[in-house]
Amino acid sequence: MSEIENDNVTRLASQWMASRQTVLPKRLVAPGPSAAELDQLFQAAAAAPDHDLINPWRFLIIPEHKRLDLGELFAAALLERDPSASPDQLAQARDKALRAPLLMVLIVDEAKGSAEIDLLERVLSAGCAVQNVMLLAQAMGYGSGLTSGKALKAASFRAGLGLNPSEHAICCLSVGTVSSRKPFKARPEVAQFTRVWGDST
């Protein structure tokens, strides 16, 4: 690659990453990625760093015909931690499963493969994978967002998704066409998260 091409790629990549923003599921509408695009998104995930190549994470796709079932799991999880949840609150919990044309749960296994690789490294690898997916989804013209919440840790929710005891549901990833955007959030200043070891400031 020539120096000019390299400069252009650097600028483009830098702008690309800086312009990614969370688009919450309620702002994501059809169409979502096609089957071919979904495959490309997973190829991007597969390019994530993965110590000892243990592939400690997976994406559980929630297809259209399972959305109502997922909604019931969200409602059951809410009842598990608040048995007095109101019908409105339960309806809101169910509704979480019905947004965004592509919905996946990101799962990390703390036991799969080499025992040398601890949970932090596994979650970090999953984070790299999901960021690759979100950046490529943006290149395809889609928006995306991560959502978490107490439901993901609820016993009923975990059982409903068929998780093994060693698996953690980290967050949901939603992808789709952006119906509306919120203003960009300010990013932290570089000085806030960098230090030179030995410097006192």
Ligand SMILES: Cc1cc2nc3c(=O)[nH]c(=O)nc-3n(C[C@H](O)[C@H](O)[C@H](O)COP(=O)(O)O)c2cc1C
């Ligand atoms: C693991 C994870 C879980 C998240 N869960 C939520 C969530 O439940 N609700 C939400 O509004 N944002 C959630 N976010 C998105 C962050 O709020 C968002 O990335 C942050 O506000 C910065 O905004 P930006 O992504 O637009 O730069 C989550 C992010 C991560 C990494």
